[in-house]
Amino acid sequence: MTTHDYNKCVDLWSDDVYRFAYHCHGDVRDCEDAVQEAYAALWKNRDDVRFEKAKSYLLSVAYRQIMKMIRNKMTATRNQQQITSFDTAYSPADNSDLKEVLTLAMGNLPEIQKAILQLRDIDGYSYKDIAEILKISDKQVQVYLYRARLNMRKQLNDNKF
Amino acid sequence: MKITEENYELYLFQYAEGMLSDDERREVEAFLDAHPDIREEFALYDPKLTVVGLPKMKYEGKAALKHNTFALWPVLRYAAAVLLLAAVVAFFLLRNGESTKPNTPVVAENQPQTTDTTSSDETTPAPQQPLQQPIAQIVTKEPTVQTKNTHQTSQHIEQQQLAQTQTENDKLSQPSAQLAESTDTPTQDNELQGFELYTPTPTEVVYTNQLITYSPYVAVMDEDESVSEPSRLENFVINLGPVQAYMEIRNGIAYLKERIGESDGSMLITLFSTKQPKE
Incomplete structure (x- = not known):
């Protein structure tokens, strides 16, 4: 190069x-x-x-x-900050800004799930490419992606999105 | 395949993405029927849920990340290499220049006193002056006149003598006449003024190994100091000894050149014929 x-x-x-x-x-x-x-x-x-x-x-x-x-x-400090930001930033009655909702929902996911979501949905990488980037197997990528979308949905449902 | 509670997530994901065969799909459906809690959880899974709507972000530090296309380090490396090469070349050039400098001419004590009878020798000392420039190393031993190319010189003498018969006779007469006319103070007894014998001091010994080449008429002495080939000049100078004869001839040539601008063997013969040999 x-x-x-x-x-x-x-x-x-x-x-x-x-x-x-x-x-x-x-x-x-x-x-x-x-x-x-x-x-x-x-x-x-x-x-x-x-x-x-x-x-x-x-x-x-x-x-x-x-x-x-x-x-x-410290993991505890980080999680506390994310939940706080999520609770204060989001109002159940106001769901017009989807981007902000998604951002808040992602904030509570583990880092690897957040990474995989972005790599798959935003950057469009294949499972094989994501596996290469994150240094995991492609089956692990699929599992983490399943969990990430499931958790996202649970959060959205729990917060009445 | 075998679906278990430890690996069902992978198969549920592949089931939702349509990556399984018909048989594999039936197997997953059977597993879900056997596990209603997992089926309830799977019902929440939305494969179309995407985060593509995340807000875009802009990184402000792009300029700091970039590198110049003109890489300085490779240029410096090449410049350093060029300078080093130039220094090495200059070093060898200067070194060769010093080695090729002509050596300071040493006043060689054994330098041959080559005198050309046809050329003017301005450095030859005046006849009245003692020998200034030593022609040989002064050593405390018997003087010997060693020469080289004796055979060649003797052949040259024979050829010269054979070729010049009537011509020599004419030359003998002419220089004598010219000499008589050119001399400033001719004497009645034909004694030439300004011409003095070189008389070496008793303690001064001259040793030389140079060929005496004043003229073809000069005797060539071999190493045993005996006369190998007589010449016309021998009759005049041989009784002087080889060294003194050498000096005598040398001074004679210098005198002739000074007086008439030239000298050769015939002139020397004429010159010496007017002198009484020194006993």
Whole structure:
């Protein structure tokens, strides 16, 4: 990959990588760090990564970076913050903003489910590609995707969406 | 396939996505019939539930992520390599330049005193002056005049002598006449002024291994200091000894060149014929 191709990767996919990291974790600073780490790794390994595989490589590095940051933080504190934000941000009587509802619903999912949902529904990756990005098997991808959609539906139903 | 409570999620997902065969679908339906709680949970599953509606986000730090297309490090590497190569080349060029410098000419003590009778020798000291430039290393031993190419020189002498018969006789007469006319102060007894014998001091010994090539008429002495081939000049100078004869001839040539601008063997013969040999 040339420098020109690398810069092209920045223009094309930096927003998607940032969105992916944000909806997996939610912390802006951590997500910015994750994006920088992802592109630093891409630059370092630009001779080994083809342009066609650059986006999946960036998402994979960003996800591992997010998981690393989450493991370094207290899980209880994170869960408490997400539930609070969900309760205060959402009003059962007001469901006009679906995007906000979805965002809030995703906030309560485990990171890997959030990642798989985004990779599948937004980025359109196949089960095989998602497995490669997240370093799991394709059957595990299908299982996590089942659980993610099931949990999303349960939350929406429980909050009278 | 075998559906269990540990692996049913995968098969339910594949069932919902339409990834199973007819037989596999019947098997899943049988499992759901056997497990009503799981069937109730599966009823909530919506395969069309998507998060594609998530709000898009914009990353503000794109400029910081990019790299310059003009990579400085490779240029620096190449520049460093070029500079290093240039330094190596310059080092070898300077080194070769110093090695090819001509050596400082050493005042070689054994340098041959080649005198061309037809060319003017301005560095030859005046006859009245003692020998300034040593022609050989001064050593404390018997003076010997060693020469090289003795055979070749002797052949040349024979050829010269055979070729010049009547011509030599004419030359002998002419230089004498010219010399008599050109001398400033001719004496009645034909003694030439300004021509003095070189008389080496008793302690001064001259050793040389150079060929005496003043003229074809010069005697060639071999290593045993005996006269190998007599010449016309021998009759005049041989009784002086080889070293003194050498000096005598040398001074004679210098004198002739100074007086008339040229010298050759016949002139020397004429010159010496006017001198009484020193006893």
